[in-house]
Amino acid sequence: xxxxxxxxxxxxxxxxxxxxxxxxxxxxxxxxxxxxxxxxxxxxxxxxxxxxxxxxxxxxxxxxxxxxxxxxxxxxxxxxxxxxxxxxxxxxxxxxxxxxxxx
Numbered sequence: 001x002x003x004x005x006x007x008x009x010x011x012x013x014x015x016x017x018x019x020x021x022x023x024x025x026x027x028x029x030x031x032x033x034x035x036x037x038x039x040x041x042x043x044x045x046x047x048x049x050x051x052x053x054x055x056x057x058x059x060x061x062x063x064x065x066x067x068x069x070x071x072x073x074x075x076x077x078x079x080x081x082x083x084x085x086x087x088x089x090x091x092x093x094x095x096x097x098x099x100x101x102x103x
Contacts, residue, residue, distance in 0.1 A: 008059040
């Protein structure tokens with residue numbers, strides 16, 4: 001249900017390719033520069049926006065849909081403690097009706 005509702009692209013932030021991160025950082029720096037922000041704080045602004053990007057595209061960084069006060073990572077940590085079992089999410093698949101495969 002979480003994956004259907006939030007449409008993550010990656011399980012963890014470590015799985016995001018470096019070129020995707022660099023592209024996002026460049027976009028965020030340019031947006032800040034165009035809005036008139038000083039050069040010395042562009043990287044800090046980009047890092048802040050990158051954290052928001054992680055919350056949108058990484059499953060483990062997203063707020064749990066049944067309790068938005070915690071992330072999925074925090075929920076998993078609670079379950080591991082409660083159950084005494086190691087729980088890992090390695091991958092997921094999301095199907096969407098009406099979509100066609102691109103060649």
